[in-house]
Amino acid sequence: xxxxKVNKISPRTNCGTVTxxxxxxxxxxxxxxxxxxxxxxxxxxxxxxxxxxxSIKTGxxxxxxxxxxxxxxxxxxxxxxxxxxxSAGNIVAVSDYAENSATxxxxxxxxxxxxxxxxxxxxxxxxxxxxxxxxxxSTKGWIIVNSGNSSQAYKNPFVCATGGTITTSGDCKIxxxxxxxxxxxxxxxxxxxxxxQVSYLVIGGGASGGRFAGGGGGxxxxxxxxxxxxxxxxSPLEGAGPIxxxxxxxxxxxGGGGxxxxxxxxxxxxSASTFSTITSAGGGGGGGTYATGGTAGASGxxxxxxxxxxxxxxxxxxxxxxxSPPQGQxxxxxxxxxAQHEAGGGGGxxAVGVNASGGAAGAGGAGVTSSIxxxxxxxAGGGGGxxxxxxxxxxxxGGGGxxxRPPCSTAAVAGTANTGGGGGGxxxxxxxxxxxxxxxxxxxxxxx
Numbered sequence: 001x002x003x004x005k006v007n008k009i010s011p012r013t014n015c016g017t018v019t020x021x022x023x024x025x026x027x028x029x030x031x032x033x034x035x036x037x038x039x040x041x042x043x044x045x046x047x048x049x050x051x052x053x054x055s056i057k058t059g060x061x062x063x064x065x066x067x068x069x070x071x072x073x074x075x076x077x078x079x080x081x082x083x084x085x086x087s088a089g090n091i092v093a094v095s096d097y098a099e100n101s102a103t104x105x106x107x108x109x110x111x112x113x114x115x116x117x118x119x120x121x122x123x124x125x126x127x128x129x130x131x132x133x134x135x136x137x138s139t140k141g142w143i144i145v146n147s148g149n150s151s152q153a154y155k156n157p158f159v160c161a162t163g164g165t166i167t168t169s170g171d172c173k174i175x176x177x178x179x180x181x182x183x184x185x186x187x188x189x190x191x192x193x194x195x196x197q198v199s200y201l202v203i204g205g206g207a208s209g210g211r212f213a214g215g216g217g218g219x220x221x222x223x224x225x226x227x228x229x230x231x232x233x234x235s236p237l238e239g240a241g242p243i244x245x246x247x248x249x250x251x252x253x254x255g256g257g258g259x260x261x262x263x264x265x266x267x268x269x270x271s272a273s274t275f276s277t278i279t280s281a282g283g284g285g286g287g288g289t290y291a292t293g294g295t296a297g298a299s300g301x302x303x304x305x306x307x308x309x310x311x312x313x314x315x316x317x318x319x320x321x322x323x324s325p326p327q328g329q330x331x332x333x334x335x336x337x338x339a340q341h342e343a344g345g346g347g348g349x350x351a352v353g354v355n356a357s358g359g360a361a362g363a364g365g366a367g368v369t370s371s372i373x374x375x376x377x378x379x380a381g382g383g384g385g386x387x388x389x390x391x392x393x394x395x396x397x398g399g400g401g402x403x404x405r406p407p408c409s410t411a412a413v414a415g416t417a418n419t420g421g422g423g424g425g426x427x428x429x430x431x432x433x434x435x436x437x438x439x440x441x442x443x444x445x446x447x448x
Contacts, residue, residue, distance in 0.1 A: 114141025306336020367398020
């Protein structure tokens with residue numbers, strides 16, 4: 001094999017043609033060698049790709065063969081004119097730079113050639129679109145060999161959100177709000193809309209107990225719904241209605257517990273908690289002063305104890321306002337014929353407050369248990385009623401506080417924070433009733 005080493009090969013005449021070899025010959029470019037084209041190629045064909053131009057086009061222009069263009073229509077529609085007198089294999093590509101072509105179209109001007117066999121211009125009118133045009137022949141003209149939309153390049157599989165205290169359990173993410181905040185959803189699933197349904201638990205603030213033979217405070221409203229894709233053991237009250245989130249901000253309100261009372265008065269109602277379309281009402285205050293009924297609420301307050309020889313106050317209605325499943329239960333009745341002035345327990349999410357009886361104040365109604373935050377927790381129990389001469393006040397349940405016993409030996413107990421538990425009722429003496437426990441909002445969804 002012979003070898004010729006030169007720096008330049010030129011034709012014998014100016015603007016002549018240099019021919020390398022004869023028909024059928026092969027030329028080998030060895031590995032590691034580089035060929036640089038500073039001129040115009042012809043006859044080589046293309047591999048179906050273009051050289052993308054880095055200058056963003058914002059106005060009308062004529063495209064050149066072999067080039068791709070990013071077109072920004074933010075300031076108005078743009079016309080891209082295809083090359084005139086194209087040859088087979090010519091190629092041009094365009095891409096919607098600002099994803100605004102649905103509003104301001106990109107018009108592909110045919111410049112005398114057909115596009116997809118039609119003697120008309122082509123309109124790019126879908127945000128984020130890109131298209132590659134290759135010239136086939138005079139019949140079909142320019143043919144789109146590939147096209148796409150940026151939204152199709154990646155499908156977000158799951159909900160993505162921030163807000164509250166975030167924990168995980170298996171493939172689920174859990175957002176816990178113990179105070180006001182925002183559940184901010186930045187992305188939702190593009191693959192399966194069922195993944196955008198979240199599980200939630202919304203509990204309102206519990207009420208405080210009444211004072212002076214005071215009844216127990218009612219629990220805050222309890223509302224829960226479980227998405228089929230977020231496995232956990234829900235409460236018996238599950239089924240408040242599905243919530244399918246969108247990519248937006250959801251304000252979260254966590255209801256406060258009712259304040260303790262020091263005068264002879266009914267307990268203070270709790271405040272409502274909200275998430276999206278769901279509202280859980282506050283609990284109703286326990287009855288205060290002899291033979292006073294409790295206050296209606298998500299769970300009703302217990303009735304106060306009656307004076308000697310007189311009946312006690314009635315327990316108040318729960319599930320107020322009414323929803324299904326019920327967000328709470330009625331309060332228990334007070335007792336009065338004896339000198340012990342026993343008060344009824346506040347209603348809970350899972351059971352009515354217990355009626356007082358001779359020598360025994362009523363216990364708070366039971367709450368319900370859910371594992372939405374990965375651990376079984378009973379919440380939204382009622383507060384216990386007070387007693388004058390009995391051994392102890394009524395017990396609280398599910399975050400509800402126990403009732404008091406005078407004069408100073410046993411204080412009424414507050415409901416536990418972020419359970420929606422009702423506060424215990426206070427008897428005689430200087431002690432205040434138990435405050436209601438604040439509510440909580442928990443949101444759970446599949447994130448991986």
